[in-house]
Structures are given as C-alpha cells and as structure tokens.
Amino acid sequence: MRCPYCAGENTQVKDSRPTEENAAIRRRRICPDCGGRFTTFERVQLRELLVVKRSGRKVPFDRDKLVRSVQIALRKRPIEDERVERMVSGLVRQLESAGESEVASSTIGGLVMEALRGLDPVAYVRFASVYRDFREAADFHEVLGEIAAEPANDAPHIGFEGSVVETAPLKKH
Structure with a gap:
C-alpha cells in the first residue's frame, strides 16, 4: 500500500481488526520512510x-x-x-x-x-x-x-x- 504522505511503497500493517459487523477489515499502517500513520479498509x-x-x-x-x-x-x-x-x-x-x-x-x-x-x-x-x-x-x-x-x-x-x-x-x- 502506497503511503499517502510520501508515496513510499513499503508501508507496514501495525494493527488489523474487523469492522462493520465483520464486513470489512480496518488496518492501521505506518510508513517506515516518513513515519506517517494512516488507516485503510478492506471490503469485499x-x-x-x-x-x-x-x-x-x-x-x-x-x-x-x-x-x-x-x-x-x-x-x-x-x-x-x-x-x-x-x-x-x-x-x-x-x-x-x-x-x-x-x-x-x-x-x-x-x-x-x-x-x-x-x-x-x-x-x-x-x-x-x-x-x-x-x-x-x-x-x-x-x-x-x-x-x-x-x-x-x-x-x-x-x-x-x-x-x-x-x-x-x-x-x-
């Protein structure tokens, strides 16, 4: 996943948990290049x-x-x-x-x-x-x-x- 701050391509998942009654997965990510933190959601x-x-x-x-x-x-x-x-x-x-x-x-x-x-x-x-x-x-x-x-x-x-x-x-x- 590309970092929205520096466009680095090597972001790391720090935490994953189900949301929306298990219809999606929320992932907290961190960019090792710039230290930026952001959230992504994975849905079917x-x-x-x-x-x-x-x-x-x-x-x-x-x-x-x-x-x-x-x-x-x-x-x-x-x-x-x-x-x-x-x-x-x-x-x-x-x-x-x-x-x-x-x-x-x-x-x-x-x-x-x-x-x-x-x-x-x-x-x-x-x-x-x-x-x-x-x-x-x-x-x-x-x-x-x-x-x-x-x-x-x-x-x-x-x-x-x-x-x-x-x-x-x-x-x-």
Missing part, C-alpha cells in the same frame, strides 16, 4: 460498477463519494458514524448484488433518499433538495407534507426495492 467488492449519469456519461462507482454526500446531508445531526457506515454498506451491497454492472445515478439517488428517510427526516429533506433540484420554497413544503403524512412508528421502514432500512426515534433537544 462483488463487481465493478459503473454509474450512468443523466447526461449518459459513465463513471466508475465511488463509495467515498456516496459517503461524502450522505455525511453532508447528516451534518450536525445526532446520527452516529457507525450507523451511517452500516447504511452505506447496505446500499453498496444492494447495488453490487443487483446483477447489473451499470446503474443509473437516479437509482442510487432513490436508494439514498429512502435510506435517509428512515434514518433522519432532516437529512432526507436536505438530500432531496439537492437530488430533486429544489428551486423554490414550495418544493420544500411538498416534501415536508410527504413526511408529515407518514405514520410515525418505530418499526423498520421498508425502503427502495423492498430493502429494510434501519430507523430510530429522533432525539429531542
């Missing part, structure tokens, strides 16, 4: 996915980009990083096991919206505002009306294509 990748953008352009699927977009929607929300990681891992597994090597960006957006709807309503609205390209306040009002019309319960939310999305009651401040 079932297939190479290509994302088909609205323009028709195809780009490789980037798990980190998905994580960043979810983290932006969840910024300053009381959701633990571990729950976010489990949600993203579930979405990636669902995409990889769908049997298609190409997936539309709208499909990914739909999956993320359903997962966020069950995880945190505020994050759902934030993500929806970008994903659906809100232009005016009425767009927010429409989505808030959808959320208000849903029955409130603690049962698992059934997400996109029948997947179960983890839900939890919101903490009141």
